[in-house]
Amino acid sequence: MNILSRVRQTLQFHLSVVFLILVLTVGSVIGWLTYSRMNDVITEASRNLFSLTSTEAVTGLERLYAPAELAVEIIALHDITRTETLSERLPHMAFLAGFLDQSAALSSVYIGYDDGDFIMLVPTSSDEVRGRYSAPPEAFFVVQSIERSPNGGVRSRYIFLDIAMNILGEREQASFAGYDPRSRPWFEQAKASADQIKTRPYIFFTSQELGQTIALRALGSGATVGADISLDTLAASLRKERITEHTELALFGSDLGMIAHPDKRKVVEVLPPSATGGAPGLGRLSIDHLDGTVLPQVARAAVEAGLTGVDDKTLNDRLAFDGEPWRVQVSPLKVRGSTPYYLAIAVPEAELLVQARQLLQQGGIAIGIILLVSIPITMLVARLVSRPVQALSLEAEKIQQFDFSDPVDVQSFIIEIEDLSRSMGDMKSTIRQFLEINRSISEETDFERLLQTLLEGMGNIVGSEQGAVYLISADDTALEPVAAMGVPVDTLRRHPLNNLPHVLREAIDRDDIRATIIDGEALAVCGGDPGAGKNPERNAMVVPLFNRNNAMIGIMTLVQEAKANTSLIRFVDALSRSAAIALETRQLIASQKALFEAFIRMIADAIDAKSPYTGGHCARVPELTKMLAEAANAADHGPFADLKLTDDDREAIHVAAWLHDCGKVTTPEYVVDKATKLETLYDRIHEIRMRFEVLKRDAEITYWKGVANGDDLKDLVEQRDEQLAALDVDFAFVAECNEGGEFMSPDRLDRLQEIAKRTWTRTLSDRVGISHEELYRKQQTPEPDLPVREPLLADRPEHVLKRRPEDLFAADNPWGFKLDQPEHLYDRGELYNLSIARGTLTAEERYKINDHIVQTIIMLSRLPFPSYLRQVPELAGGHHEKMDGTGYPKRLKGSEMSSFARMMAIADIFEALTAADRPYKKGKTVSVALKIMGFMVKDGHIDAELYDLFLTSRVWADYASRFMKPDQIDEVDVAALRPDKAESRAVG
Known part of the structure; x- marks a missing residue:
């Protein structure tokens, strides 16, 4: 570092020196610089990829070894190592089973005793293992036990355990009696070592699988603990780490002997009897036997280089093999009880850098053109600053792509670049924090939760666990607590603006963040507990929140132990302004929704006030529709089991139900209220x-x-x-x-x-x-x-009021209306009206009354509803349609209507039948209304399934208790009123 400090100079100094040298060296450097620059890019890319792959592979192998190493460590300290008989050892099998359950890499755990006794626990995890031991189907574990008596007798047997470690049975196994743990390599090596040992790969005595044993001598107990890892597990772990199709991987020891390979046949070889002097045996292969790969030469180089795994050094190289370049890396693996292991990885460069080579070729052409026209000094400067500038460029691209996951760690001899690297790292961290809290704010839709999210997000940035948010009250007279952190919000008081606590008043008067030390009452105001802790004094930040017009909308307080630095205060200031605008936006949205809601209710109230015959119809239908929708949402079986309401669905139903009769504002009162045949604005x-x-x-x-x-x-x-x-x-x-x-x-x-x-x-x-x-x-x-x-x-000609051409609906009208429109708008002929067969309304007047639903659809379809309310016109305009397609105004069938529109039709009918505030009729009782609706189901007018849900969920009862007179509520036989299945299918 001392040398670096002496040679570091400003960028201006380096450029001055470069310009001087450039005059003499420009001609010879251009070609070489191009190649070096591109080669650095490829080298850096391969090194990064190799480093990542090697790290993952090493970590994966360490994860395989770690459970086994831990298991033998713990078992060596357990009481089982001091037991003398099988009956004393069997109760400890559940303890051993815990290690097998935690690691799929372990094939067995066992203990060998100095007297020749032996006990091993093996999981029967497959049919193959059960067949090997002839274990019953319900067996989960097999215990292999050898007991030697003082007189030289040997008893060997298999004991089968179920999942609860209960004994299912046992079997004497004479072939196992010849096994003596004291003669096994793992026992001998562990007994001679004070630490864990790892054997070379060999064939396990019982399972005849290839594997490796980790063993440890249990001090003071006369026992040795062992755990087996199958080579199949090691091979599978290495196969997962292949980067490309022809990637070569091998785990070997310092003697170049193979430990693991994706192909386990390359770890050991079966030796003939002539080579072993008896029965066939195993010979451990060397990495030199991996013919056709580059691994042998790089492995030997790593061992000669003395990599130990202590200092995390690795060997990276680029070698040629069979005329093809390879990228290779050897990483030491930290293992206990063995000489160092090494993981070697080799990848053909052509596969590793296919895209990089393409980019290199394209970049070479571009660079060649640029070199011909660029000032030569650019190349020399690029040589001096290539790596740090390149790294910073990659970091800049990450920032451009909004990737802030990794910190910036770029070092350079040039002070300006070093400072730039540090500044870019700070900027990246700051932007990440800024975006994280802004994302949280933007994703939150509930205003109260938004306030809490904002407070907690700011608290995380400054290291605060206590704080509060105050907003200006609706009457602009006080600060009201709306969110708190560390204390319940209801413990904070409302503060009139003309009598604010000193700590809040100072921030308002300064129009800026106030960082100060507080205690007592001021601490309580800021969201802290003044009596908590040994030292009641705390550091606080009081942050005024300003909207787009630079008017204060509230205050945020944050209490923390450490004093905030200037940069953190500036960051909080910038973030608070963004957060305040987000709060203002949500307040505006909430206000607009409230205004829209009030406007909806105003229209509904105006309709109800316009005609005494409708009364509270526009207020009751929404409640009944929402009650029926919630009943469908709560259904866990039947036709509505899959219907789940979202908040958007609930709002759409609410708006549609309140506006379902808004078209009545266009219906003349004298038509709706026509009491005699000759009545218009007066009775003729x-x-x-x-x-x-x-x-x-x-x-x-x-x-x-x-x-x-x-x-x-x-x-x-x-x-x-x-x-x-x-x-x-x-x-x-x-x-x-x-x-x-x-x-x-x-x-x-x-x-x-x-x-x-x-x-x-x-x-x-x-x-x-x-x-x-x-x-x-x-x-x-x-x-x-x-x-x-x-x-x-x-009947005079002037009695006829003609219909305007624009009021006529073509067959292909954009709303899909299918109506039989009378020729005239009104016919006030005296004989024509007096000749009305029933009632007081002419066909033209009856159409005018029904026209309210047409106007409802037209009015609502012209409103610019947001996307989640686009279904409002369909919901509001469908409550006069019938399931059999004879309704109006579109003659829709039940299958063409949404469930919510059919719900509103039922709500509209039930309310109309039971309404007691209509002067021209008496409200019907519940049982009569439901019976009439039952006839409407049979006639194909309303949805049978919804009517059945309306009955069985007792929505009608809840509605009656809230909106109907007591004398209208009578007994209802729900079972007798329910439509049968055949009717439901026919109507549907």
Whole structure:
């Protein structure tokens, strides 16, 4: 470091020296610099990849060895090493089984005793293992036991245990009696060593598998503990670490003997009897036997270099093998009880750097062109600063890609680059923290949770576990606590703005963060407990929160042990402004939602207030719809088991239900409230009465004229009285027809036509003193000369109000309406209205009332709903549709409607049937309303499955208890009202 300190100079100094040297060396350096620069990139990339792969491979192998090493360490200290008989050893099998359960790498654990006794626990994890020991199917473990008596007798047996370590049975095993642990290599090596030992690979006596044993002498007990690791496990671990198809890996010892290889056949070889002097045996292969790979030469170089694994040094090299370059690395593996192990990895460079080579070729062409036109000094400067600048460039790319996971660790001889590296590291850390808390803020949708998330996020940055958030109250008179950290928020007090605590007032007056030492009351204000801890004094940051208009919307306080430095204060200041804007945005969103909600309720209230016949309909239907939707959401079986409401669904249902009748604002009151057939804005029966009065006056005048002329008085009286009586009877009949209480039979219609034939004399013009619109309608026919005789009752052209062309719906209208529209908007003809067969409404007026749902859909479809409320028009506009497709305005069938729209139809019907605030009818009882709805199910009008859910979930009962009069709530036989399955399928 002293040398580095002496040679470090500013970038300006280095560039000055470079420019001087450049004049003499520019010609010879350009070509070499290009190759060196690109080669450095490839070398660095391969080294990084190799380092990562090697680390993962070494770690994986250490994870295999570590459980076995730990197991023998612990077992060597256990009481089992001091037992003398099988009966004393068997209760400890559960203890040994715990190590086998924790590590799949362990194939068995065992203890050999100095008297020749032996006990081993083997898991029967597969059918192959069970077959090897002829174990019963329910056996989970096999205990192999050898007991030697003082007189030289040997008893060997298998004992089978279930998962609860209960003995299932045992079997004498004579072939195992010849096994003496004292003659085994693992026993001998462990007995001669004070630490753990690891054997070379060999064939296990019992399982005949290839593997390695880790053993440890149990001090003071006369026993040796062993654990076996199968070579299959080691081979599988190495196979996972292959980078490319032709990657070579090998684990070997300092004597170059093989320990593990992805192909276990390359670890040992089977020797013939002639080579072993008896039975066939195993010979351990050397890494030199790995023909056709580059591993032998690099392995030998690593051992000669003296890598021990103590200082974490590795051997990295680039070698040529069969004319192909290879990247190789040898890493020492830290093992206990053995000479060093080494992990060798070799990868063909062509496979490792396929894409890098392509980039190298493309970059070489580009660099070649640049070199021809660039100033030569660029190449020399790049040579001096290539590596740190390259590393910083990669870091900059990570920042550009929003990757802030790794710290920046770039060193350089150039002071400016060193400072840049440190600054970039600080910047990366700062941006990461900034983005993390901003992401948390942006992802949180609940305003209260957002405040808590903001407070806790800021607390994590400054190392604070206590704090509070205060926001300006709605009336701008006080600071109200809305979130707290370390203490319950309800323990904080509301502070009037004109009497703020000193610690808050100072921050407001300064319009900036206030960092100070506080205690007592000030500590309690900032969210801390003034009585907690030995030292009540704490450091606090009081952070004013400003919105886009630089107006304060609240204050955040953070209490911590350490004093905040200047850079941290600036960071908190920057983050607090972003957080304040996020808070303001959420407040605005909440305010807009509240405004929208109030607007919805205002429309609904206006509709209910407009007509006394609807009452609280617009308020009750939303409640009933939401109750039915929640019942479907809670269903865990049946047709609605898969229906799960989201918060967006709930809001869409809420809005749609409140606006389901908003189109009624376009329906004239005089149509909705039409009580008689001739009623419009007033009852036109009064005009007809006046005409009858005129005819009665005419009868009187005729009588007196006859008297004046000297006609027969008796005849005059009879004629007058007869005419007056007939007029009274005829008017009484017309008045009765106007009430609409009796069915208009053909004979009544004929009589009405006869009465209409009576005439009366009009002497005044009916085209003066009237509206422009009515005058326009009258002018469709020529005005007759006055006086004129007119029918007593008539359907005149001016009685017809034509429908505007824009009010007609084409078959392919964008809303999908399928309506039988009357030809005229209104027909106010006197005979036409008096001839209404039932009720008081004409076809045109009935269509106008039904038109409210059409206007509802049109009005809502024109509103710019956000995406999660796009279904509102469909939900609100479907409550008059029927399951059989005979409803309006689109004649949708049940399968074409959403579940929520069908729910609203049921809610609308039930509310209408039971509403007790309609002056024209009495609210029905619950049982009657449900029975009527049952008939509607059979007629295919409402959804049978939803009706069944409505019944069985007792939504109707909950609704009745909240909104219906007590005398309307009666007993309901739900079972009798439920639709059967056949009806449900037919309707659906």
